[in-house]
Every structure is written in structure tokens, then in C-alpha cells.
Amino acid sequence: MAGEISWQKSSFSGGDLNQDCVEIARSSGLIAIRESDVPHVILTTTTRHLRDLIRSVKQGAIDHSI
Structure with a gap:
């Protein structure tokens, strides 16, 4: 990941x-x-x-309990 990276944050x-x-x-x-x-x-x-992770979170497939 060499070189200048242009970071963006969520609105x-x-x-x-x-x-x-x-x-x-x-x-x-x-x-x-x-x-x-x-x-x-x-x-x-x-x-x-990343797309698969976001899709899983939106579908509630990620366990939120600790």
C-alpha cells in the first residue's frame, strides 16, 4: 500500500x-x-x-451478542 492514499469518511x-x-x-x-x-x-x-460483509450485516446475519 505504498504511495499517497486518498481517505474518505462517511457522511x-x-x-x-x-x-x-x-x-x-x-x-x-x-x-x-x-x-x-x-x-x-x-x-x-x-x-x-467487503460487499459480502456489508450484505451480511444488512441482512442481520452477524451475531451482535458478546
């Missing part, structure tokens, strides 16, 4: 620059995801895998 995060949020970027054919308060920790995935 749901609000306009406050000090507000922590999840950021996403496209880099080297992968999707990069990070938390703005821990920007050095970056998770990478493929478009397909």
Missing part, C-alpha cells in the same frame, strides 16, 4: 474534524479501511469480500 460521521470515524480508500486494487483515531492500523480487503 454519517458529521463535519467535525476531531470526530473519530471509519475511513475507506482504494489502493493497489484493494479496499483499505482504518479508524481515524488509529490511522496506522489499516485493514485491507477485496471489493467482493
